[in-house]
Amino acid sequence: MSVITVVGSGVMGSALSVPARDNGHEVRLVGTHLDREIIDTVKAEGYHPTLKRALPQGVKAFQLEEIGEALRGTDLVICGVNSWGVEWFGERILPLIPDHVPVLAVTKGLREMADGGLEPFPHYWQRLVDSRLSINAIGGPCTSYELADRRHSWVHFVGEDPAVLRSLKQLLETDYYHISTSTDVIGVEAAVAIKNAYALGVAFAVGLQEREFGIGCTPAYNPQAALFGQAAVEITRFVKLLGGRAESISVGLGDLYVTIFGGRNRRLGTLLGRGLSMEQALEELKGLTLEGTMIITRAASALRKLESRGLASMEDYPLLQHMDEVINQGTPVSIPWQAFTGTV
Amino acid sequence: MSVITVVGSGVMGSALSVPARDNGHEVRLVGTHLDREIIDTVKAEGYHPTLKRALPQGVKAFQLEEIGEALRGTDLVICGVNSWGVEWFGERILPLIPDHVPVLAVTKGLREMADGGLEPFPHYWQRLVDSRLSINAIGGPCTSYELADRRHSWVHFVGEDPAVLRSLKQLLETDYYHISTSTDVIGVEAAVAIKNAYALGVAFAVGLQEREFGIGCTPAYNPQAALFGQAAVEITRFVKLLGGRAESISVGLGDLYVTIFGGRNRRLGTLLGRGLSMEQALEELKGLTLEGTMIITRAASALRKLESRGLASMEDYPLLQHMDEVINQGTPVSIPWQAFTGTV
Numbered sequence: 001m002s003v004i005t006v007v008g009s010g011v012m013g014s015a016l017s018v019p020a021r022d023n024g025h026e027v028r029l030v031g032t033h034l035d036r037e038i039i040d041t042v043k044a045e046g047y048h049p050t051l052k053r054a055l056p057q058g059v060k061a062f063q064l065e066e067i068g069e070a071l072r073g074t075d076l077v078i079c080g081v082n083s084w085g086v087e088w089f090g091e092r093i094l095p096l097i098p099d100h101v102p103v104l105a106v107t108k109g110l111r112e113m114a115d116g117g118l119e120p121f122p123h124y125w126q127r128l129v130d131s132r133l134s135i136n137a138i139g140g141p142c143t144s145y146e147l148a149d150r151r152h153s154w155v156h157f158v159g160e161d162p163a164v165l166r167s168l169k170q171l172l173e174t175d176y177y178h179i180s181t182s183t184d185v186i187g188v189e190a191a192v193a194i195k196n197a198y199a200l201g202v203a204f205a206v207g208l209q210e211r212e213f214g215i216g217c218t219p220a221y222n223p224q225a226a227l228f229g230q231a232a233v234e235i236t237r238f239v240k241l242l243g244g245r246a247e248s249i250s251v252g253l254g255d256l257y258v259t260i261f262g263g264r265n266r267r268l269g270t271l272l273g274r275g276l277s278m279e280q281a282l283e284e285l286k287g288l289t290l291e292g293t294m295i296i297t298r299a300a301s302a303l304r305k306l307e308s309r310g311l312a313s314m315e316d317y318p319l320l321q322h323m324d325e326v327i328n329q330g331t332p333v334s335i336p337w338q339a340f341t342g343t344v
Numbered sequence: 345m346s347v348i349t350v351v352g353s354g355v356m357g358s359a360l361s362v363p364a365r366d367n368g369h370e371v372r373l374v375g376t377h378l379d380r381e382i383i384d385t386v387k388a389e390g391y392h393p394t395l396k397r398a399l400p401q402g403v404k405a406f407q408l409e410e411i412g413e414a415l416r417g418t419d420l421v422i423c424g425v426n427s428w429g430v431e432w433f434g435e436r437i438l439p440l441i442p443d444h445v446p447v448l449a450v451t452k453g454l455r456e457m458a459d460g461g462l463e464p465f466p467h468y469w470q471r472l473v474d475s476r477l478s479i480n481a482i483g484g485p486c487t488s489y490e491l492a493d494r495r496h497s498w499v500h501f502v503g504e505d506p507a508v509l510r511s512l513k514q515l516l517e518t519d520y521y522h523i524s525t526s527t528d529v530i531g532v533e534a535a536v537a538i539k540n541a542y543a544l545g546v547a548f549a550v551g552l553q554e555r556e557f558g559i560g561c562t563p564a565y566n567p568q569a570a571l572f573g574q575a576a577v578e579i580t581r582f583v584k585l586l587g588g589r590a591e592s593i594s595v596g597l598g599d600l601y602v603t604i605f606g607g608r609n610r611r612l613g614t615l616l617g618r619g620l621s622m623e624q625a626l627e628e629l630k631g632l633t634l635e636g637t638m639i640i641t642r643a644a645s646a647l648r649k650l651e652s653r654g655l656a657s658m659e660d661y662p663l664l665q666h667m668d669e670v671i672n673q674g675t676p677v678s679i680p681w682q683a684f685t686g687t688v
Contacts, residue, residue: 140570140573141565141566141569141570141572141573142566143565143566146564146565146566147566151564151566151567152549152564152566152567152679152681153566153567153570154566154570154573154684178570180684180685205496220493221485221605221606222486222490222496222497222498223495223497224601224602225486225599225602226484226497226498226522226598228485228598228601228602229484229594229595229601230594230598232597233591233594246590247577247580249576250573250574250576250577251573253572253576254570254573254574254576255573257565257569257572257601258565258566258568258569335496337498338522340498340522341524
């Protein structure tokens with residue numbers, strides 16, 4: 001039995017308590033300053049109000065000011081913050097983690113570097129801690145609700161050190177939580193980050209169909225599949241551009257598949273496809289964090305900078321470019337079919 | 345205006361009459377010996393009984409014995425037969441086509457070669473006609489029903505000659521039927537053929553969920569997405585093994601996406617996942633052609649032969665191997681999670 005401390009009590013960090021407890025580990029769940037009510041409820045009732053499920057017996061909840069206690073003697077720290085908490089986790093939490101305790105992050109996204117490039121969060125965190133801690137991450141298609149319900153899920157643990165990855169896999173693998181390992185941190189992280197962008201883009205087709213035939217109409221799959229295929233083309237280009245291995249895109253494509261069937265990025269893409277402005281759509285989705293829009297904006301901005309240095313061409317990313325125009329310039333959704341040049 | 349002759353009046357061949365007529369071409373639809381009733385109905389009412397839609401005004405229907413008239417002065421022959429009609433089309437129809445009239449096939453699949461390898465149908469047909477005719481094919485996510493309804497669809501026209509591909513694209517492209525071209529015949533054809541196999545495999549997860557929680561239960565997407573990711577891994581390996589270009593798999597993945605949402609392969613996979621034997625499942629689906637089972641059997645057989653020659657390893661295709669066992673050996677569905685080694 002090991003001690004696992006989860007920092008950030010959002011839905012995914014909290015759902016990981018299920019395989020962790022099933023494997024008999026002690027689980028300590030620490031809320032951020034935004035999670036105060038969640039932690040209060042877990043402490044009082046053992047129930048997670050946004051995951052909408054009782055957490056496993058024995059999960060111990062901690063408010064942020066109790067983090068010292070939660071980190072004492074821990075064997076693994078899981079980072080459960082979202083994209084907006086990346087710097088906070090790096091600057092405020094990493095320094096508190098005892099030497100040589102591995103870190104495993106569920107946070108998906110890419111960070112802008114000073115030169116206009118993009119880096120995966122684990123690389124940023126690793127720079128902050130040098131060799132004092134090993135930073136690893138989870139990528140792959142796994143919604144928190146279904147993990148909490150013990151549905152079969154297949155994820156990749158990525159990091160620099162295969163031995164650390166094997167030990168993390170051993171800690172958390174169960175007969176429903178299936179884990180592969182990969183040292184292609186850039187490839188897997190780039191693929192699973194950018195997939196949030198394309199989930200929004202594929203959902204444009206859902207909204208466009210509803211705009212023409214009314215909400216609740218028979219869905220059309222040819223347009224969604226066309227956008228899925230173009231997403232696969234662009235994700236492959238993007239992963240290679242950032243230095244990832246092409247085979248890692250499979251992780252992102254499985255993740256794209258699951259993301260299209262639910263969640264916030266699909267809802268936003270659908271609303272925009274229906275013809276709502278970004279302002280109107282955000283009004284309707286009030287209170288939801290939208291990691292898809294963050295990654296669209298960041299990736300498009302980085303690609304433009306790389307293009308100006310002759311290292312990339314925006315023409316290779318017509319769907320991403322259109323999503324950026326819709327999100328950031330108020331352009332109405334209109335799929336750039338002619339720009340989908342495919343494989344030739 | 346050109347004359348386009350469609351041989352095989354199944355749903356996809358017939359649906360292509362919609363963009364063809366929208367572009368003002370004369371369309372002649374020829375039934376095979378299996379299509380006699382369809383052609384009778386089209387002749388009498390202009391209605392296609394399996395596509396369940398009226399065909400566009402002006403489509404001329406021909407019984408097989410009238411094919412000579414239908415081919416007279418034609419500018420393009422579209423092959424609309426299914427996988428079981430490939431040899432028939434090659435041996436009986438190709439000799440009737442006037443010299444230098446291009447052929448464009450919608451048939452998806454791979455053919456066993458004498459040495460145990462697999463070849464795409466266009467390569468087989470091209471050998472039969474040498475340089476007398478140019479054989480081309482359509483790959484990509486496009487269901488016939490939605491094409492007939494003029495939903496946005498994006499396909500690839502593949503063939504050896506870019507000039508011919510460009511002329512075919514010009515004949516058939518409309519503002520809803522979007523066409524890219526590719527000379528990677530093997531890559532695109534292998535990807536779109538094998539996707540029928542994996543659509544069945546992804547549907548195993550649908551049936552397994554229903555088996556545990558009852559038909560009509562809330563679907564679980566993590567398991568489907570895991571299988572989708574593994575399908576992407578195996579399709580990539582398969583396309584490369586056959587000599588296709590890795591970037592062509594995007595066409596197959598869009599096609600996999602659309603195939604999962606409907607059609608016969610999903611229905612069979614779901615029934616098998618529920619625990620029905622192959623015999624029981626086929627009983628329930630009586631009368632449906634199942635191209636997925638044909639490609640599973642052929643691909644698994646070819647891979648075993650290639651393995652015995654040291655050219656491939658079945659270990660790289662655990663999901664395909666399991667599907668073959670389920671289809672051909674009566675093994676109950678049980679996802680080989682441990683064999684999904686992912687990208688490392």
